Amino acid sequence: DSGVTQTPKHLITATGQRVTLRCSPRSGDLSVYWYQQSLDQGLQFLIQYYNGEERAKGNILERFSAQQFPDLHSELNLSSLELGDSALYFCASSVTGRTATNEKLFFGSGTQLSVL
């Protein structure tokens, strides 16, 4: 158990809908990351938050947004969903999120999103 909690584990929805994925980081970790894993794109970095503030953006669509709350949990909001958004969405956390090369990411078990 990595200590990172993601809910829900599975989500099935229709095109055009909006969903919210939730992540609680490991106790003491200040940074939260969101990754998308799909068969054709592999593991893609979406966005990082550090202590409530957005730190970095990756390949995140404008239809997607995220935030990190004062209690450090994070939510990823996906709207106007398309079939291609079906993927496994991971949340990860780390202690600081600084550039230190050895800072490990601890991953949650992911939310499997299916858009029908």
Next chain:
Amino acid sequence: AQKITQTQPGMFVQEKEAVTLDCTYDTSDPSYGLFWYKQPSSGEMIFLIYQGSYDQQNATEGRYSLNFQKARKSANLVISASQLGDSAMYFCAMREGSGTGFQKLVFGTGTRLLVSP
């Protein structure tokens, strides 16, 4: 440009044998870190081992070791005495360290390992 290359889509090994999963990387940054993660069929990503670019010795964690060849830019994962529970996807990842600001962890495409009895 692809920064992390895993050329083996799939590997087979018999239980109790050793197996090497290949990973090559591309960077001009002298400071970087290399990671291996395991993803079993249940889906979670499990950290296995880390190697820093300035580390003098190859990293080891139990049955996992990293064959780090800096000049060849390779960081192969060696699993000794394979077990059935080692069947999973294995991802190599890299973070560069010298730039200012955030440096993301970049993943390879993975290698699926199947361990047979």
